[in-house]
Amino acid sequence: xxxxxxxxxxxxxxxxxxxxxxxxxxxxxxxxxxxxxxxxxxxxxxxxxxxxxxxxxxxxxxxxxxxxxxxxxxxxxxxxxxxxxxxxxxxxxxxxxxxxxxxxxxxxxxxxxxxxxxxxxxxxxxxxxxxxxxxxxxxxxxxxxxxxxxxxxxxxxxxxxxxxxxxxxxxxxxxxxxxxxxxxxxxxxxxxxxxxxxxxxxxxxxxxxxxxxxxxxxxxxxxxxxxxxxxxxxxxxxxxxxxxxxxxxxxxxxxxxxxxxxxxxxxxxxxxxxxxxxxxxxxxxxxxxxxxxxxxxxxxxxxxxxxxxxxxxxxxxxxxxxxxxxxxxxxxxxxxxxxxxxxxxxxxxxxxxxxxxxxxxxxxxxxxxxxxxxxxxxxxxxxxxxxxxxxxxxxxxxxxxxxxxxxxxxxxxxxxxxxx
Amino acid sequence: xxxxxxxxxxxxxxxxxxxxxxxxxxxxxxxxxxxxxxxxxxxxxxxxxxxxxxxxxxxxxxxxxxxxxxxxxxxxxxxxxxxxxxxxxxxxxxxxxxxxxxxxxxxxxxxxxxxxxxxxxxxxxxxxxxxxxxxxxxx
Numbered sequence: 001x002x003x004x005x006x007x008x009x010x011x012x013x014x015x016x017x018x019x020x021x022x023x024x025x026x027x028x029x030x031x032x033x034x035x036x037x038x039x040x041x042x043x044x045x046x047x048x049x050x051x052x053x054x055x056x057x058x059x060x061x062x063x064x065x066x067x068x069x070x071x072x073x074x075x076x077x078x079x080x081x082x083x084x085x086x087x088x089x090x091x092x093x094x095x096x097x098x099x100x101x102x103x104x105x106x107x108x109x110x111x112x113x114x115x116x117x118x119x120x121x122x123x124x125x126x127x128x129x130x131x132x133x134x135x136x137x138x139x140x141x142x143x144x145x146x147x148x149x150x151x152x153x154x155x156x157x158x159x160x161x162x163x164x165x166x167x168x169x170x171x172x173x174x175x176x177x178x179x180x181x182x183x184x185x186x187x188x189x190x191x192x193x194x195x196x197x198x199x200x201x202x203x204x205x206x207x208x209x210x211x212x213x214x215x216x217x218x219x220x221x222x223x224x225x226x227x228x229x230x231x232x233x234x235x236x237x238x239x240x241x242x243x244x245x246x247x248x249x250x251x252x253x254x255x256x257x258x259x260x261x262x263x264x265x266x267x268x269x270x271x272x273x274x275x276x277x278x279x280x281x282x283x284x285x286x287x288x289x290x291x292x293x294x295x296x297x298x299x300x301x302x303x304x305x306x307x308x309x310x311x312x313x314x315x316x317x318x319x320x321x322x323x324x325x326x327x328x329x330x331x332x333x334x335x336x337x338x339x340x341x342x343x344x345x346x347x348x349x350x351x352x353x354x355x356x357x358x359x360x361x362x363x364x365x366x367x368x369x370x371x372x373x374x375x376x377x378x379x380x381x382x383x384x385x386x387x388x389x390x391x392x393x394x395x396x397x398x399x400x401x402x403x404x405x406x407x408x409x410x411x412x413x414x415x416x417x418x419x420x
Numbered sequence: 421x422x423x424x425x426x427x428x429x430x431x432x433x434x435x436x437x438x439x440x441x442x443x444x445x446x447x448x449x450x451x452x453x454x455x456x457x458x459x460x461x462x463x464x465x466x467x468x469x470x471x472x473x474x475x476x477x478x479x480x481x482x483x484x485x486x487x488x489x490x491x492x493x494x495x496x497x498x499x500x501x502x503x504x505x506x507x508x509x510x511x512x513x514x515x516x517x518x519x520x521x522x523x524x525x526x527x528x529x530x531x532x533x534x535x536x537x538x539x540x541x542x543x544x545x546x547x548x549x550x551x552x553x554x555x556x557x558x559x
Contacts, residue, residue, distance in 0.1 A: 133489050140516075142428035143454045146552055147516035148484060148491045148504040156482035157506060164532040231498075235483040235527040280454075282506040282514040287480045 004302045006108040006273070009257025012417065013264040014043040015381035017374075020248035020366030021191040022124040028062055028071060029078040031249035031371075032120050036079045039116075039251040042381070044265040047253070049079070053112040055086040056103045058096025058119040059370040064134040066122045075118055090370075092138035093319060095119065096250065097373025097404025097413030101273050103254050104415075113259055117252040119374035123245045131245050135369070138407045140280040152234035152242055152320065154281050154408045159236050159322035161287035165337065168325070170236055172340035174224040176321035177240040177363055179349050184360020186391035191246050191366030196220040203229065241321040243361075248368035250375040266385045271399070272306075272416030274299025281408045288337075290409035293330035297403070300414040301332070304399070308332035311416070312397040313383055314354070315376035317405040318361040324348075327403050328356060331414070350393060358383065358391055373404035373413060384419040426457040426467065435551040438540045442513060444470040451511040473510050474538030476555060481505035481519055483527035494543055501525070507536055507555045521557035 016038025018031040040047060057072040068074070076086035089099035096119025103115040123131055135151045144154065162168055177196070184190035185198070194202075200223040207214045217223040224230045230238045253263075260267035274296035278284060284291055301307060308331060316331065318324035325339040333354045334342045342348055348356040359365050359379035362372055380400035382388040402415045424430050426443050431454060434441040442453030448462040453472055458465050482504055487497045496502045501524040508514050520539055522530045539554035 128486070129489055129492065132486060136488055142431075144516045145488065145490070148487070148496070148502055148518050149482075149516055150484060150486065150488050152486065153482040153484045153504050156484075157480040157504070160482060160530075160532060161480035161506075231485070232483075233486045235485070237482070280516070282479075282516045287506065 004299070006104070006303070008108045008110060010104045010107045010254055010270045011257050011260035011264070011267040012252055012270065012377065012381060013255050013260055013267050014039045014047065014253035015251070015378045016040070016042055017189060017250040017371075017378045018248050019189050020246050020368055020375070022245070023247045024124070026122070026247065027066060028059070028068070028120040028122045028249065029074055031122070031247060032075050032118055032251065033078055035118065035249040035251040039253055043253065043263050045263050047263060049081065052081055052084065052114050052116045052253070054084055054106060055081060055116045055118060056089055056099040056106070057086065058089050058099035058373060060090060060092050060095050060121060061134055061137065062120070062122065064137070066125060071120065075120065081116070091411040092406035093317065093367070093369040094373055094404045094406030094411040094413050095370040097376070097402065097415070098275060098406070098411065100252060100374060100377065100415060101275050101413050104270055104273055107254055107256050113256045115254045117254060117374060118249065119371035120249045121368035121370040122247045123368060124247050128245065144280050144282070150234060152237050155320040155322055156234040156237040157281070158287050158326065158408070162322060162326065163236070165288045166340060168340035171221065172325060172343050173236065173241050173321040174221060175343045176318065176324045177224070178220055179343070180318060180357050180361040180363040183350060183358050183391065184364025187360045187365055190360045190364050191244055192364050193360065196223065196240065200229070237320050237322065243319045243363050243367035246366035246368040248366055248371045248375065250371045250378055252374050252377050266419060268381060268384055268417040268419055270415060271418045272300035272304030272414070274303070274414045276412055278410050280410070284409070289326050289330050290405060290412060292409045292412040293327060293403060293405060293414070296412040296414040297331045300401070300416050304416045304418070306399060306416070311399050311401045313358055313380070313393060314356055314401040314403060315359060315361070315379050316356055316403040317372070318357055318363050319367055319405070321363070323405065324356060324361065328354065331401065331403055350391070355393055358388070358393060373402065376402040376404060377415070377417075380417050384417060424469065426455040428454075431455055432551065435540060435553060438551070440472045440474050440538050440553070442470050442472050442511065443467040451513050453509060453511070453513045453515050476507040476509040476536055478519065478530070478532055478534045478536055479506040479508045479514055480532065481522070481530055483524045483530070503527070503530070505555070515553065517553040517555050519556075520554050521559070
């Protein structure tokens, strides 16, 4: 970490995403076109797309999910940008968070003035067992998956370590899911934009319609604690602790800082970027947090010259509810072992003092893995510019943060954006 | 033994012989299981194979209901739950393994820190036989 600053400033001047969800008949390129169009429309002063000089596309595994490798040139072609260099970035679920960093570095180097960063994934064509197998290729297939570990299983094992270390109850995890569904209900792009209470009432109505006994859950927590309503995937992670299987794409336009106001009335300046790597889950000094996230966050805060208290909102990688609780600690919002209490106290809700995942997060918005990191930037873009509609956070928001994890923390990318 | 490379293939060949093998750094003394070819503690590259005691304690676990294809084929799933975990070995290193002898019907009763010992799980017949790493609770 000898150098903590970029050689040249970089800004976001456009950002767009497809709807996240399950879209039979749509391939990654189709979703990417949707994201690209929304990105173009978001550039305040207009853009000639031919000025884009290079593309960095995050994608985990179109190879296995849709039988299509070598996806970056296809994306360039489908938005009319060949023969510009188009590079795929693969770091599992952090693919587009890392693609973002590569785009930032490319502009900071002085080689390019304008770069398109994308994220794409198409997961819903495969049956669940094969999706599970494909996701498991992001773990260590020599030494982790032979133990029977799945992705939910690996995060669940961190949850048991966390519960044992800090006395966290199951309720803490369920509160994260409840909160993110509350947030996602305000986001029209969300895959599961329903409140848990809405899902519960729908289940009751469905039972009544079929003439079956109507379940008597007294509240959402009772619903979430009911094994029949919320089955265990990998204990202690249940269905509503897990992000869904999703399709989606996102696109972010980066320019050098001196060009920012030529394109945008309200650019977001990239003031912090950090990335770190790590070994298999079992090989880390702690199982109750993600060391790569801690390190990436330290790098990003050092570059930005700010502290966690300065962050107005964060989009964090809640692939599982335990992951959000650990993220709020790894990012320094709460001390180790305090994140679960903050979740229960509502401090991470949109009305709390550390709003987390006001988009609905991966849990409710959806988790098309290679698109998730870039997708997080779209929420920061909207919120810092005051364009988030019904879910807009109040007040003048200056700094927003994204936290994108690959695997169980073999990769983490953290970025900080500033509205000046 | 150090003429055998520190590969995953070698690790599982040893496991077939019911040996849990790691690597040992002769310079800083750190033991690694899974075995590593390169010591990240002191950057030495001349590590040696070492047989581990097989004693350890449970560091984390999950009882898994939605199983991957390989575990479904081994008969596990929603109706036949199994436990996977991370074990901290007596030598100080940690490794992932299936955990046997725990009450998978009551995962909340499984205790982190529980002493375990190595178990060798055989699956498949003849040429297809493979040995998987397990640990079982010491009765």
